[in-house]
Amino acid sequence: MEKVIALAGNPxxxxxxxxNALTGKNQHTGNWPGKTVESAQGSCxxxxxxxxxxxxxxxxxxxxxxxxxxxxxDFICFEHPDAVLVVCDAxxxxxxxxxxxxxxxxxxxxxxxxxxxxxxRKKKIHIDLEGLSRELGIPVIGMAARSKEGxxxxxxxxxxxxxxxxxxPPIRYPEPVERQVSALEAPVRxxxxxxxxxxxxxxxxLAGDExxxxxxxxRGFPLPEALKQQLAEKQAVLAEKGLAQxxxxxxxAGAFVRRSEELCARTVRYENSQYARRDRRLDRLFTSRRTGxxxxxxxxxxxxxxxxxxxxxxxxxLFDLFFRLEDVLARLTQWxxxxxxxxxxxxxxxxxxxxxxxxxxxxxxxxxxxxxTLLEDSGYLPRVAFNLDCCFCRCRACGKxxxxxxxxxxxxxxxxxxxxxxxxxxxxxxxILTNSLVPCNGRFPAMLMLIALFLAGGASGAAGSFxxxxxxxxxxxxxxxxxxxxxxxxxxxxxxxxxxxFTLELPPYRRPxxxxxxxxxxxxxxxxxxRRAAVIAAPSGLVIWLMANVNVHGMAVFSxxxxxxxxxxxxxxxxxxxxxxFLLGMTANEIVLPLMLMMYLAQGxxxxxxxxxxxxxxxxxxxxxxxxxxxxxLFFLMHxxxxxTCATIRKETGSWRWTLLGIALPTGMxxxxxxxxxxxxxxxxx
Amino acid sequence: MSNxxxxxxxxxxxxxxxxxAASMRRRLQDLGFVxxxxxxxLGKSPLGxxxxxLVRKTVVALRREDAGQVTVEPCGSGQAAVRRKETGQAxxxxxxxxxxxxxxxxxxxxxxxKK
Numbered sequence: 001m002e003k004v005i006a007l008a009g010n011p012x013x014x015x016x017x018x019x020n021a022l023t024g025k026n027q028h029t030g031n032w033p034g035k036t037v038e039s040a041q042g043s044c045x046x047x048x049x050x051x052x053x054x055x056x057x058x059x060x061x062x063x064x065x066x067x068x069x070x071x072x073x074d075f076i077c078f079e080h081p082d083a084v085l086v087v088c089d090a091x092x093x094x095x096x097x098x099x100x101x102x103x104x105x106x107x108x109x110x111x112x113x114x115x116x117x118x119x120x121r122k123k124k125i126h127i128d129l130e131g132l133s134r135e136l137g138i139p140v141i142g143m144a145a146r147s148k149e150g151x152x153x154x155x156x157x158x159x160x161x162x163x164x165x166x167x168x169p170p171i172r173y174p175e176p177v178e179r180q181v182s183a184l185e186a187p188v189r190x191x192x193x194x195x196x197x198x199x200x201x202x203x204x205x206l207a208g209d210e211x212x213x214x215x216x217x218x219r220g221f222p223l224p225e226a227l228k229q230q231l232a233e234k235q236a237v238l239a240e241k242g243l244a245q246x247x248x249x250x251x252x253a254g255a256f257v258r259r260s261e262e263l264c265a266r267t268v269r270y271e272n273s274q275y276a277r278r279d280r281r282l283d284r285l286f287t288s289r290r291t292g293x294x295x296x297x298x299x300x301x302x303x304x305x306x307x308x309x310x311x312x313x314x315x316x317x318l319f320d321l322f323f324r325l326e327d328v329l330a331r332l333t334q335w336x337x338x339x340x341x342x343x344x345x346x347x348x349x350x351x352x353x354x355x356x357x358x359x360x361x362x363x364x365x366x367x368x369x370x371x372x373t374l375l376e377d378s379g380y381l382p383r384v385a386f387n388l389d390c391c392f393c394r395c396r397a398c399g400k401x402x403x404x405x406x407x408x409x410x411x412x413x414x415x416x417x418x419x420x421x422x423x424x425x426x427x428x429x430x431x432i433l434t435n436s437l438v439p440c441n442g443r444f445p446a447m448l449m450l451i452a453l454f455l456a457g458g459a460s461g462a463a464g465s466f467x468x469x470x471x472x473x474x475x476x477x478x479x480x481x482x483x484x485x486x487x488x489x490x491x492x493x494x495x496x497x498x499x500x501x502f503t504l505e506l507p508p509y510r511r512p513x514x515x516x517x518x519x520x521x522x523x524x525x526x527x528x529x530x531r532r533a534a535v536i537a538a539p540s541g542l543v544i545w546l547m548a549n550v551n552v553h554g555m556a557v558f559s560x561x562x563x564x565x566x567x568x569x570x571x572x573x574x575x576x577x578x579x580x581x582f583l584l585g586m587t588a589n590e591i592v593l594p595l596m597l598m599m600y601l602a603q604g605x606x607x608x609x610x611x612x613x614x615x616x617x618x619x620x621x622x623x624x625x626x627x628x629x630x631x632x633x634l635f636f637l638m639h640x641x642x643x644x645t646c647a648t649i650r651k652e653t654g655s656w657r658w659t660l661l662g663i664a665l666p667t668g669m670x671x672x673x674x675x676x677x678x679x680x681x682x683x684x685x686x
Numbered sequence: 687m688s689n690x691x692x693x694x695x696x697x698x699x700x701x702x703x704x705x706x707a708a709s710m711r712r713r714l715q716d717l718g719f720v721x722x723x724x725x726x727x728l729g730k731s732p733l734g735x736x737x738x739x740l741v742r743k744t745v746v747a748l749r750r751e752d753a754g755q756v757t758v759e760p761c762g763s764g765q766a767a768v769r770r771k772e773t774g775q776a777x778x779x780x781x782x783x784x785x786x787x788x789x790x791x792x793x794x795x796x797x798x799x800k801k
Contacts, residue, residue, distance in 0.1 A: 061716035094742040095718050253715035257723070261742075276743075280728065283738070283745075292732035386747050390733035393749060399736070501710035501752045503717060506738060506745040 002050045003158060004079070008072055008103060009087035010096050011058030012507050014115045016040075017145040018087055019055040022154065046155045054081065060095075062102045063209075063253060066423045074215055077106050077196045083158045087113045087143075090120035090127055091275075091508055093268050097260035101170045104136065106200045108167035111139050111157045118144040119510060124271035131267045137167050146513060169199060171255050176241045177248070180206060180234040187227055195221060205231055206238070207252055208245050279508050286383045296384060301473045303371045308448060308465035308472075311363035318363070322355035345545045349598075353541025356594030357533045360615075364445035365529055365590070370521040372410055377512035381406050385504055395484050396491035396499050398427035401434075405483060408438040413644040416652055424500040426491075432652055433662045434486045436641035437669070438479045441525075442589035447636050448472055449593065453616045454629035479637050486665060494661070529590065536588045543584070544595060548602035558599065572674035573631035573681070575623070582639055589642050627681050631674045638670030688760060690719075690739070690753035693727040699758035700724055710752055718742035719756055 007015045019025065023042030040055040056075055057068035076084055086103055088096035093114070104110050114127055133140040139157035143150035172178065184202040192201055195216070204212045205223075213223055238248060285291055329351060333343045375381065381403055389399030400422050407415035415435050422428040439447060448468055456467040491497060547558035562576030565583075569575040577599045585592035597615060600622045619628075640663045641649065650659045693699050701723045704711050718741050719725065726740040736749045 061712075063712060063716065092742070092744045095744045098716065098718065249712070250715070250720075253712065254720040257715065257718055257720045257742075279745075283728065287729065287731055287738070289730075289732045386731050386736065386738065387733075389747070389749070390731060390735050393735065399747075399749075499749075501713065502736070502747075502749050503710070503713055503752070504736070504747040505717075506747060 001048060002052055003083070004052045004054065004081040005154070005158065006054045006056055006075055006079075006081040006084045007087060008056045008076060008084055008099070009058060010060055010089065010099055012505070013058070013087050013089040013096060014145050015055055015058060015087045018085070018113065018115060018143070018151070019053055021145050021148055021151055022051075023053055049155075051155065051158075059099065061099060061253075062106065063249075067420065070211060070215075073106075076103060077200075077212075078215070078219060080107075081109070083109050083111050083161050085111045085113055085154060087115050089508075090114045090116045090142075091123055091125060093127065094260055094264045097263055098256045100136075101256045101259055104138065104167075104170040105203070106197055108138075108164070109161050111141065111154065111161065112136065113141045113143045113150070113154070115143045115145055116510075117142050117149065118147060119508065123275035125275060126269040126271060128267040128269075132263065135263055135266065136170065171259055173203075173255060174243075174251070176238060176243065177206075177251070180238060184230065184234060187230060191224060191227055192216060192221055195219065203252070206234060207249050208235070276508070282509055283383070283506070286380065287386055292387045296387060297473065297477075299375070299380070300476060301469055303368065303375070304448075304472050305466055305469035306371060307364050307368045308452070308469050310367040311445070311448075312465065314363040315359060318359035322359050326351060326355060344549070345542055349541040349545025350538045351541075352601075353537050353544070353591065353594055353598055354533050356597060357537045357591055358530070360449060360594060361442070361445045361590040362526065362529050364448055365441050366522050366525045368444070369410065369441060369525045370518045373517050373521050374512045374514065376406075377510065377517060379507050379509040382504060382506050386506060389502065389504070391484055392487065393499050393502075395488040396497065397430045397487040398422045398424060398499065399502055399504060401427070401431040401483075401487070404431050404435060405438050405480070408435050408440060409444075410441055412436045412438075412440045412641055413648040416645060416648045419652065426495050426497045427500060429653065429658065430487050430490050430495055432649055433490060433658070433665055434483045436645060436662070436666050437483045437486060437638060438476065439637055440589065440642075442642070443592075443636050444472065444476075445590070446593040447475060447633050449615065450629045450633050450636075451475075453619070454624070454626050475633060475637060482638060482669060486669065490665075532588055532590070537591045537594065540584055540587060540591055540595060541598065544598045544602065548599065556602075558602075562599070571678070572635065572671060573627050573678035574635065574674070575628075577622070578628075578632060578635075582635065586640060586643050586646075588644075592636070627678065631677060634673050634677060635670045638666045638673060640667045687757055690725065690727075690748070690756040690758050691737070691750045692754075693725070693737075693739075693758065693760065695727050695729045695737075698724060698726045698761040700761065702757045702759050705755045705757065710755065714752075714756060717746050718744070724761075725756075725758065 007019055009015050019040065019042065023044050025040070025042045041052065042055075043050055043052045045051070054075065056072040059066070059069040059072050062069060062073045062076075075081070084103055084107060086100045088100060100110070100112055112132065114129060114132075117127075120127065127142070129140045129142050139160050141150050141153045141157060145151065173181070181199060181202050184206065185198045188202045188205065189198040192198065196212075201212065201216075205227075217223065235245070238244070243251060286295055326347065330343070330347050333347060384406060385399050385402035388402040392399050392401050401419075403421065404415045404418045407418045412435055416432050419428050419431040419435070422431055451471045452465075452468040455471055456464070544558070547561070548556050550557050552560075558580065562580050564576070565579040566576035569577075569579045578596055581592050581595040581599060584595055597618055600618050640646070646659060646663060649662045650656065653659060653662075687702065688699075689705070690699070690701075701719055701721050703721055704714070723741060728738040728740050728745060730737050731747070736747045737753060738745050738747050739753070
């Protein structure tokens with residue numbers, strides 16, 4: 001037997017945590033509103049029943065019509081899940097219950113999960129769960145999903161729901177409204193059969209909800225003329241009583257809010273009226289004029305510093321290990337008599353690229369990611385959006401773009417999907433097109449390495465890691481400035497328009513589960529990088545080897561490619577090899593630097609592989625100077641998005657033209673900045 | 687009658703209604719800004735816009751332009767005092783002193799986060 005449970009609730013109340021805990025899946029969670037933009041599905045089994053769980057995107061209401069809200073509403077109204085688990089944040093029940101009441105109006109099959117009880121206990125907030133259950137007439141569960149408290153009760157509550165039939169409507173409206181609604185219920189029931197709750201449909205129709213009407217029509221239930229007539233009559237009666245469309249809608253919205261207030265007054269007790277003092281203090285620290293921006297920069301710096309410090313040692317270790325192994329592998333295959341045309345591409349193509357990717361790129365990636373996740377879990381990111389909103393507003397973009405931008409540090413493709421949290425299509429498009437201007441996890445380790453080698457003088461130790469971290473932070477700031485510049489340009493050219501309304505919730509701070517986050521994300525990242533290395537880096541290594549060793553008219557294939565790109569590269573302070581590596585790196589950014597090194601090695605300038613400073617030797621032997629490094633770093637920051645991101649942009653925008661712009665915009669900016677930089681350097685040198 | 691955008695950091699007001707063409711009225715209602723609601727302005731972001739408001743025990747940031755769509759009665763009236771007691775806000779005397787201080791600050795244009 002299969003049962004469907006839908007998870008609904010306000011954004012950022014821990015729906016995804018509940019979902020993960022119940023299904024054992026690993027949906028990304030974070031303390032900021034709008035984390036889940038696509039409804040994820042998973043299942044679990046208890047006794048003989050299979051429960052299919054659907055994690056709906058978070059929304060504040062079923063009445064207004066952003067994309068997420070319509071997804072949530074349509075699922076709850078039309079898909080008839082066996083139960084809707086409404087997840088609430090115990091620390092702000094009053095706002096959370098509004099949605100719960102609205103859902104309860106559409107279906108009686110609701111279970112209320114009061115989540116984050118642990119946080120509430122810390123803040124000395126007491127919730128009378130039984131009282132709430134009595135008042136609402138539905139099962140209410142106390143939960144702390146992070147520590148798995150109260151999860152099993154969900155299945156018990158589903159069984160209780162089965163035995164319960166119907167229920168009282170959660171809200172009684174003023175007398176004239178109730179009279180019209182009950183008069184409409186019968187004809188509405190004839191029209192929509194069992195598709196939706198008739199009282200709910202009658203109310204929505206009276207309120208002039210066109211989106212429900214069209215949702216019904218698309219399911220084969222167009223509104224009949226007779227009903228339309230009746231509706232108009234009832235609306236006229238209400239208008240006479242002073243409840244015209246607009247006022248009526250306000251009345252309905254207000255009724256939910258007031259009922260929720262009433263429920264909370266009866267069931268929620270605040271032992272400490274200053275329960276949010278710590279949050280307000282932190283807010284003052286993180287968002288005041290004097291400390292807001294400095295702290296943002298210092299946190300960025302700190303994260304990179306830890307990354308550099310932490311990555312040095314494992315990187316060197318892996319380096320050493322892999323290249324000793326290469327030697328062994330080469331000898332072993334020779335001894336086994338493997339023919340050279342199999343041996344060489346395997347060892348010097350596939351294996352070597354893999355080794356570069358894992359030893360150079362993996363350690364910084366595996367360290368940065370958990371640090372970033374900790375920041376995300378604590379609730380700091382919405383404060384970043386709060387601080388930066390004014391800048392985005394002046395560029396006529398949405399402040400939530402700061403959130404998607406931050407998400408881009410993790411992965412640009414995921415961030416492009418995340419842009420759905422921005423309601424206005426114009427502002428969403430700006431956020432999508434400019435997202436790749438912040439370096440993702442696959443790009444900045446390469447930038448970090450170039451900075452450490454060429455700009456930070458190769459100093460070592462904790463102090464030595466500080467300088468690269470500082471320079472990288474400055475580069476990131478440049479990326480943010482470029483994002484703003486690009487947003488400004490876009491909203492004055494192809495995406496003209498004024499900024500739309502903007503609301504952003506600043507959630508309570510939560511202590512992140514440090515141990516769990518670190519273990520989980522180091523492990524996940526490592527697996528992720530290794531898988532990508534196997535799927536993308538290994539074949540690319542083979543391609544490079546073939547390009548370097550297959551001759552056409554007495555010249556290696558890739559020489560054609562690099563010499564073709566060389567003039568453009570020189571203009572930008574780079575060379576043909578670097579551009580070729582960037583082109584091939586479109587499959588995955590983390591292989592760009594390793595590919596560069598492979599190509600230089602294949603040119604035969606240096607064959608002996610040894611210590612860690614080898615990368616520096618390979619590059620300088622091929623004519624790299626500090627200007628080359630700076631140009632490469634700039635181009636790393638601003639070039640075409642990786643293939644996955646391009647595909648995501650195509651999917652999100654639904655158009656190839658916007659995708660092309662999403663590629664051309666950062667590329668154009670990168671080329672211009674590099675050319676200008678080199679022209680300036682040459683001018684100064686003359 | 688003033689609007690939400692005119693509240694200074696630290697100041698509290700009761701929502702009375704919305705301006706006429708309030709495009710985001712529904713969104714504001716979903717967040718709990720309905721007539722009769724007590725709203726406290728917590729502070730401004732470093733660049734002066736948006737502002738953070740405490741409404742129904744949650745913190746919501748609104749830009750000046752959007753906050754201007756909500757009309758409020760700054761606290762001080764009888765109803766407000768009752769609500770303040772319920773929500774555990776600062777005492778009226780302190781509030782008044784704060785308001786006076788804020789009013790002078792506002793004239794200088796340096797209203798910021800208020801304790």
